[in-house]
Amino acid sequence: SYVLTQPPSVSVAPGQTASITCGGNDIGRKGxxxxxxxxxxAPVLVVYDDSDRPSGIPERLSGSNSGNTxxxxxxxxxxxxxxxxxxxxxxxxxxxxxxxxTKLTVL
Amino acid sequence: QLxxxxxxxxxxxxxxxxxxxxxxxxxxxxxTSYYWAWIRQPPGKGLEWVGSVYYNGNIYYNPSLKSRxxxxxxxxxxxxxxxMNSVAAADTAVYYCARVASFSxxxxxxxxxxGLGTLVTVxx
Numbered sequence: 516s517y518v519l520t521q522p523p524s525v526s527v528a529p530g531q532t533a534s535i536t537c538g539g540n541d542i543g544r545k546g547x548x549x550x551x552x553x554x555x556x557a558p559v560l561v562v563y564d565d566s567d568r569p570s571g572i573p574e575r576l577s578g579s580n581s582g583n584t585x586x587x588x589x590x591x592x593x594x595x596x597x598x599x600x601x602x603x604x605x606x607x608x609x610x611x612x613x614x615x616x617t618k619l620t621v622l
Numbered sequence: 623q624l625x626x627x628x629x630x631x632x633x634x635x636x637x638x639x640x641x642x643x644x645x646x647x648x649x650x651x652x653x654t655s656y657y658w659a660w661i662r663q664p665p666g667k668g669l670e671w672v673g674s675v676y677y678n679g680n681i682y683y684n685p686s687l688k689s690r691x692x693x694x695x696x697x698x699x700x701x702x703x704x705x706m707n708s709v710a711a712a713d714t715a716v717y718y719c720a721r722v723a724s725f726s727x728x729x730x731x732x733x734x735x736x737g738l739g740t741l742v743t744v745x746x
Binding site: 610616 | 671682718732733734735736737738
């Protein structure tokens, strides 16, 4: 089965840049989607198809994907960005696959 | 604005069948642009795709759950349903209904709208 690997946690100071990685075999050939989930809430789509943003998502959130790593980058981090972030792809017979999630802490 | 509302019993006995319904408002289950999906999240853990269904009966299941689950749509009620049999404690989770968007009305898109989720606890 296809595995997506995310760091369990990332910490960043307000105003700095946070990078959350998602590793997978040849993930650069797949479309990667990212979700933000705050405590007690449903996930929210923040990036789709590697680097597109849904309406209402600030430009501070951006995505990239190449080789074996996809990355969600959050610039000028704010306290409100503190959340769990999940990457997701589709892989053949496995169907939908999520990464284990990364908890972003704003110091 | 699209709204998804999950409903069903919050407590299910082990070995019995879990039945959940997702009622769609502000949109149509018959919309040919979208699949509809179920995703679950055990308490304190990550997300797991359960399966996706199209209004015409096309269905895709998580291989690890395929033998126990059934998805369907009811276009007259604008609902999507999930049934899971032989449940066990490991099936305790928040179950989310979500819309699947894509560039080509395919099942392998992104989940662009989610319900609030419903917690299902399996008791022994």
